[in-house]
Every structure is written in structure tokens, then in C-alpha cells.
Amino acid sequence: MTNLSRRLAWVIRGGRDAVPLRLVRAAAAILPQEHRVWGDAVASEIAALEPGWERFEFGVTAAAGLVLSAALDALRGRIADAGVLAASLALGLSAAAIDLASNSRLPHVILLLAGCYTLGAAVPRAAWRWGLVAGLCVPLVTALLGFPHPYAYDHGDVWYPLIPSVIIALTGASLGRRVRAQHPPHPPAR
Amino acid sequence: MTPSPRLSRQTIALLTELLATPATWRHGYDLMKAASLSAGTLYPILIRLGDLGWLDTQWEERSDGGRPPRHLYRLTAQGAHEARTMLARATERGWIPSSPVPKLT
Numbered sequence: 228m229t230n231l232s233r234r235l236a237w238v239i240r241g242g243r244d245a246v247p248l249r250l251v252r253a254a255a256a257i258l259p260q261e262h263r264v265w266g267d268a269v270a271s272e273i274a275a276l277e278p279g280w281e282r283f284e285f286g287v288t289a290a291a292g293l294v295l296s297a298a299l300d301a302l303r304g305r306i307a308d309a310g311v312l313a314a315s316l317a318l319g320l321s322a323a324a325i326d327l328a329s330n331s332r333l334p335h336v337i338l339l340l341a342g343c344y345t346l347g348a349a350v351p352r353a354a355w356r357w358g359l360v361a362g363l364c365v366p367l368v369t370a371l372l373g374f375p376h377p378y379a380y381d382h383g384d385v386w387y388p389l390i391p392s393v394i395i396a397l398t399g400a401s402l403g404r405r406v407r408a409q410h411p412p413h414p415p416a417r
Numbered sequence: 418m419t420p421s422p423r424l425s426r427q428t429i430a431l432l433t434e435l436l437a438t439p440a441t442w443r444h445g446y447d448l449m450k451a452a453s454l455s456a457g458t459l460y461p462i463l464i465r466l467g468d469l470g471w472l473d474t475q476w477e478e479r480s481d482g483g484r485p486p487r488h489l490y491r492l493t494a495q496g497a498h499e500a501r502t503m504l505a506r507a508t509e510r511g512w513i514p515s516s517p518v519p520k521l522t
Contacts, residue, residue, distance in 0.1 A: 262464055265460060265463075265464055267485075267488070268445065268460075268474075268488035269445070269456070269460060270485070271476075271484075271485040271486060271487045271488055272444060272445045272446055272456075272487060272488065274484045274485050275444070275446065275484055275487055276446065284456075285446065285449075285456045286456075288455045288456040288457035288458075289445075289456035289457060289459075289460055290457075291457040292455075292456060292457035292458060292459065292460040292461050293460060293461075295457065295461050296460065296461040296464050296465075299461065
């Protein structure tokens with residue numbers, strides 16, 4: 228039985244008066260953690276209404292609203308992720324271009340690590356992705372160009388930015404999470 | 418650029434209602450009725466306003482008859498300022514009929 232059908236069965240078993248509250252509890256469970264307290268807010272409002280059609284309608288439509296809010300949150304997250312992936316790709320391609328044009332590794336290493344750290348701090352969720360995408364660009368671009376100088380003789384050397392990029396993106400994510408924990412995004416206070 | 422909620426008819430109705438009595442704490446059902454919204458429209462907008470820091474929230478200190486305390490809402494000072502600016506801009510552009518935007522006293 229899927230999660231959804233289990234939830235529906237749980238809602239239906241509750242009877243007409245309990246259904247709105249159960250729907251709201253089920254809907255609140257799919258909200259992001261910082262928004263779940265809104266389930267309590269709607270539940271307290273339902274409890275203040277007299278049992279009957281109005282209460283039923285309020286609860287059912289409010290539950291639908293919470294589901295919509297969860298869907299919008301997920302959509303915003305996906306759009307934000309696509310933007311950061313594009314930024315990681317741009318960062319990696321820039322680092323690859325600088326690497327191939329320069330005699331020193333330092334400029335592109337600094338760019339890559341600072342960029343991955345910033346991206347990780349800005350969007351901490353699964354931040355290893357930003358490091359992986361940026362870090363893979365140098366070997367992939369170099370391989371596509373046929374391993375030009377300085378990788379003409381040692382092809383394996385081209386992989387060196389990959390692991391540091393992932394590690395530094397995760398380090399940035401750890402900072403980002405700490406900052407967010409100290410400045411939460413205005414959840415309703417209880 | 419300061420993030421702001423989508424300027425929908427429903428958001429305008431809710432902001433207008435909240436601006437009408439900026440110092441008063443209002444509960445969800447009251448706001449729903451006053452702004453002629455459904456609960457399914459009201460709560461996503463309230464959540465968004467809360468995320469933007471426009472909405473001040475608190476729980477009722479005392480409740481009657483053993484029911485749980487209700488959640489109460491009003492605009493923050495920043496929210497009231499932003500909402501007034503947003504509504505004034507919308508009125509200027511003709512997106513909403515010209516009506517006096519309530520001023521904070």
C-alpha cells in the first residue's frame with residue numbers, strides 16, 4: 228500500500244467530523260519541516276468552528292491549500308536547484324578554460340574552490356552536486372580537447388580537482404546550515 | 418530587489434484586509450471571511466507572507482471551552498510598509514480599482 232492510499236484510508240476511517248482535521252494533519256506531514264507548524268494553525272482554527280458543513284469545507288479546502296503550498300515549495304526548490312546547477316557548470320567551465328590557458332594551477336584552483344564553497348553555502352541541500360558538476364568540468368573539457376598541455380603526458384592528473392571540489396562544497400553547506408539555523412525563515416512562533 | 422508575493426487578486430484582498438486594522442491580531446477564519454477567500458487560498462498566501470517576514474504570528478494566550486489556542490496574524494512593520502507600497506503601485510497601474518490604501522497611524 229502506498230503512502231498516499233494509507234493516508235486516504237486513515238482519513239476516511241476518521242468519520243465526517245474528524246475528516247477535516249485528519250486531512251489537515253495528513254497534508255501538514257508533506258510540508259517542509261519549517262512549515263509544519265501551519266498544520267497546527269489550521270487544526271486550531273478547525274477546532275474553533277462548530278461541527279457541520281462549514282467546518283468540513285474549511286478543513287478540506289485548507290488541507291488542499293497546504294498541499295498546494297507543499298507543491299509550490301517543491302517547485303521553487305527545483306527551479307533554485309536548476310539555477311545552481313547552471314552556475315556550477317559555468318564555474319567548472321571557467322575553471323577549465325583558465326587551467327588550460329595558464330601555466331599555474333593556482334588561479335583556477337582558487338576560483339573552483341571559492342566558487343564551490345559559495346554555492347554550497349548558498350544552497351546546502353545535497354551540495355555535493357555543485358562540487359561534482361564543477362569539479363568534473365576540468366577533466367571532461369580536457370578529455371574532449373584531446374588532453375592538451377599540461378595534461379599531454381599524465382592524463383590521470385586531470386582528475387585532481389574533483390574530490391576537493393566536492394569536499395569544499397560540503398564544507399560550504401555546513402556553514403550555510405549553521406547560518407540558517409541561527410536565522411530561521413520566520414516560522415510561526417508557538 | 419526585495420522579494421514580494423505574487424500580486425494576485427487574492428493577495429491584494431488579504432493585504433488590504435490586514436492593512437485595514439494593522440495593530441489587531443486576526444485569526445484565519447476571520448481573515449478568510451473578511452477577504453472573501455477560501456481557506457485553501459488563504460493559507461498558502463499566509464505561509465508565503467510569513468516566509469517573506471511580512472507576517473507577525475502568535476498563538477492565543479487563552480482559549481474557551483477546552484479548545485486549542487488559535488493562531489493569530491497581523492502584518493509586521495516591514496510587511497505593512499511593503500504591502501502599502503505594493504498596493505499603491507497596483508492602484509497606480511490600474512490593476513486594482515482606485516481605493517484608499519489604509520495608512521498606519
